[in-house]
Amino acid sequence: MVSIVVTGRGGAGKTTITSNLGVYFAKKSYPTLLIDGDLYLPKLAFHFGIDNPGYNIHTLIRNPNMRVVDVIYHDPRTRVDIIPGSSKLSDVIDIEGRRIRDIVREIQPRYRLTVIDSPVGIPFDTISTFRLAQYQLIIVEIERCPVHSVHRMIENEVIKLKRLGEAYGLQVGVILNKVRESSDRLQDIVDFIEYTVGVPVVGIIPFDHAVPEATNNGTPVLMYAPHTKASRAIKETGEILEGWVLREKRKGFFEKLYAALISFLHRQRVPAGKKL
Numbered sequence: 001m002v003s004i005v006v007t008g009r010g011g012a013g014k015t016t017i018t019s020n021l022g023v024y025f026a027k028k029s030y031p032t033l034l035i036d037g038d039l040y041l042p043k044l045a046f047h048f049g050i051d052n053p054g055y056n057i058h059t060l061i062r063n064p065n066m067r068v069v070d071v072i073y074h075d076p077r078t079r080v081d082i083i084p085g086s087s088k089l090s091d092v093i094d095i096e097g098r099r100i101r102d103i104v105r106e107i108q109p110r111y112r113l114t115v116i117d118s119p120v121g122i123p124f125d126t127i128s129t130f131r132l133a134q135y136q137l138i139i140v141e142i143e144r145c146p147v148h149s150v151h152r153m154i155e156n157e158v159i160k161l162k163r164l165g166e167a168y169g170l171q172v173g174v175i176l177n178k179v180r181e182s183s184d185r186l187q188d189i190v191d192f193i194e195y196t197v198g199v200p201v202v203g204i205i206p207f208d209h210a211v212p213e214a215t216n217n218g219t220p221v222l223m224y225a226p227h228t229k230a231s232r233a234i235k236e237t238g239e240i241l242e243g244w245v246l247r248e249k250r251k252g253f254f255e256k257l258y259a260a261l262i263s264f265l266h267r268q269r270v271p272a273g274k275k276l
């Protein structure tokens with residue numbers, strides 16, 4: 001029974017990565033639950049094609065006597081279980097985020113893996129779950145700007161969240177998303193995060209147009225287009241997390257991490273136009 005909180009800047013890809021990791025682990029037959037902890041802008045349901053979920057985390061927070069199992073949606077295509085958020089503004093007003101911890105505490109023993117999606121920046125809605133989780137994944141969207149600005153951006157985003165996670169005893173990892181960097185620059189960024197900031201990079205996911213296309217279709221990209229660049233990188237990240245978080249095939253963890261980096265760098269070097 002393992003819980004991961006996913007954090008990061010708005011638009012970095014938290015909800016996308018939460019959904020796709022859910023698909024990866026459910027496909028590997030790990031009972032997996034995804035929880036929308038973004039109480040003000042919940043979007044997780046949308047990634048699974050669930051529109052206006054009648055029962056949701058907001059209903060649960062407002063009705064402490066309600067059972068958590070009554071608001072779980074099962075996606076039969078991916079075998080992922082989801083606790084969605086309400087898309088109604090009236091449900092969002094004056095909501096008490098601290099109750100999420102009770103919800104996670106009640107439901108997590110039924111699952112091998114629980115992944116909690118967070119709101120932007122400092123995750124005020126989900127901070128209460130930091131006491132129950134064991135891992136925090138920080139999603140970082142790399143911008144195409146001068147390298148010193150990238151370093152400053154990483155320091156700003158990653159260091160605060162890392163300190164926050166460590167204050168609660170969480171193990172912290174970074175996933176780089178929407179990556180379009182050249183291999184030299186990418187290596188520099190990975191080195192900076194791993195050696196200067198001191199957090200392992202557990203996934204590198206390229207920018208891929210298939211991702212928003214899949215989201216609009218209501219199907220995570222790993223299921224919608226499993227052979228695209230992003231899906232292959234998500235699978236590699238899933239394998240790394242399987243070793244790190246679920247302690248399966250643990251021996252190969254560092255080898256896998258290294259292999260994923262090499263495979264990403266290799267893809268960067270394939271000449272344009274050549275089939276990847």
Ligand SMILES: Nc1ncnc2c1ncn2[C@@H]1O[C@H](COP(=O)(O)OP(=O)(O)O)[C@@H](O)[C@H]1O
Nearest residue numbers: 010011012013014015016178206207208211212
């Ligand atoms: N690797 C990627 N390549 C291209 N677009 C992406 C990628 N990851 C996420 N996106 C897109 O970026 C937008 C923001 O993603 P989202 O997961 O909602 O971010 P967050 O939850 O961090 O705010 C969405 O439109 C999504 O489809």
Ligand SMILES: [Mg+2]
Nearest residue numbers: 014015038043
């Ligand atoms: Mg989101």
